[in-house]
Amino acid sequence: MTQKYDAIVLGAGAAGLFCAATAGQRGKRVLVLDHADKPGKKILISGGGRCNFTNLGIAPERYLSSNRHFAKSALRRYTARDFLDLVEAHGIAWHEKTLGQLFCDGSARQILDMLLAECARGDVTVHCGDAIAEVAGEPGAFRVGYGAQSAQAPALVIATGGPSIPKMGATGFAYDLARQFGLKVVQPRPALVPLTLPAEEALFRELSGVATDIVARIDGTFGKAEFREAALFTHRGLSGPAILQASSYWQRGDRLAADLVPDRRSGWLREAKRERPRVGLRKVLNEALPGRLADALAERLALSGDLGNLSDKALTAAEERLARWPFVPDGSEGFAKAEVTAGGIDTAALSSKTMEANKVPGLYVIGEAADVTGWLGGYNFQWAWASGHAAGSAI
Numbered sequence: 001m002t003q004k005y006d007a008i009v010l011g012a013g014a015a016g017l018f019c020a021a022t023a024g025q026r027g028k029r030v031l032v033l034d035h036a037d038k039p040g041k042k043i044l045i046s047g048g049g050r051c052n053f054t055n056l057g058i059a060p061e062r063y064l065s066s067n068r069h070f071a072k073s074a075l076r077r078y079t080a081r082d083f084l085d086l087v088e089a090h091g092i093a094w095h096e097k098t099l100g101q102l103f104c105d106g107s108a109r110q111i112l113d114m115l116l117a118e119c120a121r122g123d124v125t126v127h128c129g130d131a132i133a134e135v136a137g138e139p140g141a142f143r144v145g146y147g148a149q150s151a152q153a154p155a156l157v158i159a160t161g162g163p164s165i166p167k168m169g170a171t172g173f174a175y176d177l178a179r180q181f182g183l184k185v186v187q188p189r190p191a192l193v194p195l196t197l198p199a200e201e202a203l204f205r206e207l208s209g210v211a212t213d214i215v216a217r218i219d220g221t222f223g224k225a226e227f228r229e230a231a232l233f234t235h236r237g238l239s240g241p242a243i244l245q246a247s248s249y250w251q252r253g254d255r256l257a258a259d260l261v262p263d264r265r266s267g268w269l270r271e272a273k274r275e276r277p278r279v280g281l282r283k284v285l286n287e288a289l290p291g292r293l294a295d296a297l298a299e300r301l302a303l304s305g306d307l308g309n310l311s312d313k314a315l316t317a318a319e320e321r322l323a324r325w326p327f328v329p330d331g332s333e334g335f336a337k338a339e340v341t342a343g344g345i346d347t348a349a350l351s352s353k354t355m356e357a358n359k360v361p362g363l364y365v366i367g368e369a370a371d372v373t374g375w376l377g378g379y380n381f382q383w384a385w386a387s388g389h390a391a392g393s394a395i
């Protein structure tokens, strides 16, 4: 027998659960379906197990999309403060880490429990563990087959996320559905992902495990940005928050410039030469950077002898190189390691107020499935809450 609902939400992740709770509490009969055995698996592993659930610095410019203004309306109408009010109403203790990032004091499980409690308050039915066999119907009358059951509703919400971390059940299902209903998909790509360096950069790959604060600058295929955060050398290339952030703007062929000594003023090497002419470059670099990195850079800069014997011109050139060290990654670690997927269902065909497809009444797209990708640090969950709230208020 086919059960009737007001809305069927595909995907019991952050966006789907929040959308369902919002609609359910408005009196709508909502069914949430997920093929995984349990809801919210990505929430549970997020933020190192503490869920970085939002950020105090939420701003539309901190999101990537081929439709630059799309996220504005939803982000303005459901803010970080709104979500924080909910977190506090549930008695969940939280703290600010760095750069406005808000985490649970306890565990990410508290955020998932909160979402499930909000769903329960709206009498939402959450059904996990059955594959979605079929999505059919027409605008305003959708039918979904799952396991041995089927359901129908005038509203269908695509909230199945993107393909990043497939081993957690992530799929490109949202894109198949989008195409089925005539929506375009902006080429999905791994984002917030470690980058790999080519063999000729073996010197850096040998630094695996070394971390240092940098300013990563990118003027890439997907935009221009700079991030002052930690970078981490890995056996395959580069990682750490500064690199993950820059990776979202990167495509093969783009170059990253890293200021490896962001706290040193222009002229610092010439100053060191005047103050300590008997000291070598390697030693001065060792005072500014982790030892193994300093040694590798000194080798690359190939300026041997005491500073006193090096020309000001050579030292200025070395300073400039250190402040804009070029890295040309040859790839990324792909969807297997990407925290999110950039690209996705083209937002040009969606209402920015309600997330409803303009030409398919009753079809909504929310969360990571849509072509909206936030910075690292709680931005992606805030998009899940805001887009879920927009759709949940409109259904």
Ligand code: FDA
Pocket (backbone or CB within 6 Å): 010, 011, 012, 013, 014, 015, 016, 033, 034, 035, 036, 039, 040, 041, 042, 043, 045, 046, 047, 048, 051, 052, 053, 054, 131, 132, 159, 160, 161, 162, 164, 165, 168, 169, 170, 171, 172, 173, 338, 339, 340, 366, 367, 368, 369, 377, 378, 379, 380, 381, 382, 384
């Ligand atoms: P999400 O991926 O959460 O949910 C989609 C749901 O759809 C899943 O439950 C999945 O099982 C289901 N599904 C997929 N295919 C299906 C199919 N074919 N049939 C049925 N169901 C299907 N962000 C942030 O802001 N702060 C943070 O701290 C972190 N930390 C973090 C850590 C790690 C390791 C990862 C991988 C990601 C993060 N993120 C993050 C990103 C964040 O998790 C992500 O942006 C949101 O979970 C996106 O929410 P959605 O609901 O859109 O998708």
